[in-house]
Amino acid sequence: MVEVEIAKSMAEEVKLFKTWSTPFGLRVVWALKLKGIPYEAIDEDLSNKSALLLQYNPVYKKVPVLVHNGKPISESLVILEYIDETWKQNPLLPQDPLEKARERFWAKFNDEKLLQSIWGVFAKEGKEREEAMAASMENLKFVEEELKGKKFFGGEKIGLADITFGWLANLICVFEEVTGLKMIDERFPLLLAWIQEFSQHPIIKDAGPPHDKLVIKYQALYEKFHPAK
Amino acid sequence: MDEVKLLGMWLSPYSYRVIWALKQKGIAYEYREEDLSNQSPLLLQSNPVHKKIPVLIHGGKPICESSVILEYMEEIWPQNSLLSSDPYERAIARFWIKFADDKICGTKGEEQNKAIEESLEMLKTIEEDALGDKKFFGGDNISMVDIAFGGLAYWPGIVEKVVGTNLLEPHRFGRPQAWTKRFMEVPEIKENLPDLRRIVKKEN
Numbered sequence: 226m227v228e229v230e231i232a233k234s235m236a237e238e239v240k241l242f243k244t245w246s247t248p249f250g251l252r253v254v255w256a257l258k259l260k261g262i263p264y265e266a267i268d269e270d271l272s273n274k275s276a277l278l279l280q281y282n283p284v285y286k287k288v289p290v291l292v293h294n295g296k297p298i299s300e301s302l303v304i305l306e307y308i309d310e311t312w313k314q315n316p317l318l319p320q321d322p323l324e325k326a327r328e329r330f331w332a333k334f335n336d337e338k339l340l341q342s343i344w345g346v347f348a349k350e351g352k353e354r355e356e357a358m359a360a361s362m363e364n365l366k367f368v369e370e371e372l373k374g375k376k377f378f379g380g381e382k383i384g385l386a387d388i389t390f391g392w393l394a395n396l397i398c399v400f401e402e403v404t405g406l407k408m409i410d411e412r413f414p415l416l417l418a419w420i421q422e423f424s425q426h427p428i429i430k431d432a433g434p435p436h437d438k439l440v441i442k443y444q445a446l447y448e449k450f451h452p453a454k
Numbered sequence: 455m456d457e458v459k460l461l462g463m464w465l466s467p468y469s470y471r472v473i474w475a476l477k478q479k480g481i482a483y484e485y486r487e488e489d490l491s492n493q494s495p496l497l498l499q500s501n502p503v504h505k506k507i508p509v510l511i512h513g514g515k516p517i518c519e520s521s522v523i524l525e526y527m528e529e530i531w532p533q534n535s536l537l538s539s540d541p542y543e544r545a546i547a548r549f550w551i552k553f554a555d556d557k558i559c560g561t562k563g564e565e566q567n568k569a570i571e572e573s574l575e576m577l578k579t580i581e582e583d584a585l586g587d588k589k590f591f592g593g594d595n596i597s598m599v600d601i602a603f604g605g606l607a608y609w610p611g612i613v614e615k616v617v618g619t620n621l622l623e624p625h626r627f628g629r630p631q632a633w634t635k636r637f638m639e640v641p642e643i644k645e646n647l648p649d650l651r652r653i654v655k656k657e658n
Contacts, residue, residue: 284553284579296542303548310541322529323515329522334503367503 239264240292242278244271245434246442248392249301250289255388256305258428260312302332305385317385331371331378332389339364340392343408347400347443348450358406365413372415376422387423394424399439403447456513458483461497463490465648467605468520469508474601475524477642479531521551524598536598547599550584550591554602577630585633596640604637 241257243250245268257264269278269288281290281297290297291304293311298304309317318325342364345357368390371378378386393416397409409416423429460476460483462469476483488497488507500509500516509516510523512530517523528537538544557576580603584591591599638644 284549284583293542298542298545298549300549300552303545303552306548307541307545310544322526323512323517325529326517326522326526329525330517330519333519333522 237263238292238294240267241265242267242269242275242281242290242292243288244269246439247288248396251395251432251434252301252388252391253289253291253304253308254432255383255391255429256308256317258432259317259383260308260315262308262312302336302385302389305332305388309385315382317379317383317388319379319384328379328384328386331368331386334364334367335386335389339368339390343397343400346406346408347404347447350451358408361408365409365416369413369415372419377419383423383426383429387419390419391423391429394420394429395434395436396439399436399443402440403443455482457511459511460485461488461494461500461507461509461511462486463488463507464652466507470604470646470648471520471601472508472510472523472527473646474604474643475527475536475598477646478534478536478596478601479527480533481527481531521555521602524551524601528598536592536596536601538597547592547597550599551602553579553584554599554605581630585630589636590633596637596643600633600637604643 239257239262241250241253241264243253243266254266267275267277269275271288274286278288278290279286281292282288282299285299287299289301289304290299291307292298293307298307305317318328339361342357342360346354346361349357377383378390393409397420401407401409409420411417458476458481460469460472462473462485464487473485486494486496488494490507493505496511497507497509498505500511501507501518504518506518508520508523509518510526511517512526517526524536528535537547553576584599590596591603638647
C-alpha cells in the first residue's frame with residue numbers, strides 16, 4: 226500500500242512558481258485547490274529571479290509557471306486550460322463548445338481590456354486617468370450584463386471566467402482603498418453580489434493573500450506612480 | 455449542417471486565421487467583408503463588446519476573438535485537426551498562439567522603427583524557441599500555431615510596400631524565412647492570401 230502511494234506521489238509532481246501577491250499566480254492556486262491537486266508553491270522575488278524560473282520560462286521570464294512532472298507551462302490562462310484537461314474532476318470549462326467559447330471570450334476580455342483599464346485608473350494621472358476610468362466603467366458594464374441570471378459566470382459553479390475575474394474580488398477593494406476612488410459601486414449590483422459569492426467560497430476565502438499586506442504593497446506602488454508634489 | 459458566416463476584413467491577419475482554418479477543415483461558409491470605419495448592423499449585433507472582426511456566426515450564434523474561434527472550430531469540426539490531443543502539446547501550442555497575439559497584434563504596416571525592432575526580437579524567439587528544425591510549428595502538418603503566425607507570411611510584404619524595408623532578409627532569419635515559403639505553398643493558404651497590389655503606399 227505504501228509503495229503504491231509513494232509511486233503515485235512521485236508520478237504526479239506539481240510545482241507552481243509565483244509571487245505571494247500576483248493575481249495571475251493566485252488563479253492557478255485557486256484552480257489547483259478547486260480540483261484538490263497537491264502542489265509545491267515556490268514564491269519568487271521578481272527583482273532576483275531564480276535560475277529555475279528563467280530556465281522554465283525563457284521567453285517571458287515571468288510568473289506563474291506550472292511545472293508538471295518536470296514539464297513547464299507558462300501564461301496563466303494556458304495553465305488553467307492545461308489543468309482542466311489533465312485533471313478532470315470539478316471541471317472549469319463546460320462541455321458545450323459554444324459555452325466554452327463564451328468562457329474563453331470573457332477570460333480574454335478581462336486580461337486584455339478590463340485589467341488594463343482599471344490598472345490605468347490606478348497608475349495614471351490627469352487626462353489619461355480620466356480616460357482609463359471611462360473605459361473601466363464601459364468594461365464593467367459589459368461584465369455586469371454578462372452576469373444576468375447567473376450566480377457565477379460559469380452558471381451554478383465557479384469556472385474559468387470566474388477564476389479569471391477573481392482578482393476583482395480581492396484587489397478592487399485594495400485599489401479603492403488606496404486611490405480613494407470607488408469603481409464597483411451600486412451601479413453594478415450583480416458584480417457586487419458575485420464578488421460576495423466568490424469571496425465566500427471556502428477555497429477562495431482561505432487562499433489569501435492577506436488584505437492588509439496587499440494594501441501596504443499597493444500603497445507603496447501608488448506613491449511611486451503619484452509622487453507628492 | 456448549420457449555416458456558417460464569417461465577418462472579416464481583407465487585410466486582417468486575424469480574419470485570415472479563420473479563413474485558413476475553415477479551408478483546412480473543408481467547411482463551406484459565407485464571407486462578408488466589413489468596413490471597420492462603418493460596421494454593419496450584423497457586426498455590431500454579433501460583437502457588441504469589441505465591434506471587431508473576425509466573427510464566426512454558426513447557426514446564428516456568434517463567436518468572437520480569433521483564438522477563441524479557432525478553438526471552437528477544433529471542437530465542432532475535428533477533421534484535419536489543428537491541435538494535438540495531448541494536454542501538454544496543446545499548452546505549448548496555446549502559449550505560442552498567445553505570443554503571436556501579443557506580438558503581432560497592433561503591428562500595422564504604418565508602424566515605425568520601434569515595431570520593426572520588436573518584430574525582429576520576436577522573429578528571433580520564434581526561430582530559436584518555437585520552430586527549431588521542424589517543417590511547420592505543428593510538425594509535418596500545419597497547426598493552429600502556424601495559422602496564428604500566418605500573418606508573418608504576408609505582412610513583411612506589407613511592411614516593404616508601406617515602409618520600404620524588407621524585414622525577413624534571408625541571411626538574418628533563415629528558418630522563419632523557410633517556414634514562410636513552405637506555409638505559403640500549402641494550397642489552402644496559397645489560394646487565400648490578401649492581394650498586396652491593393653495596398654497603396656502612404657506618402658509621408
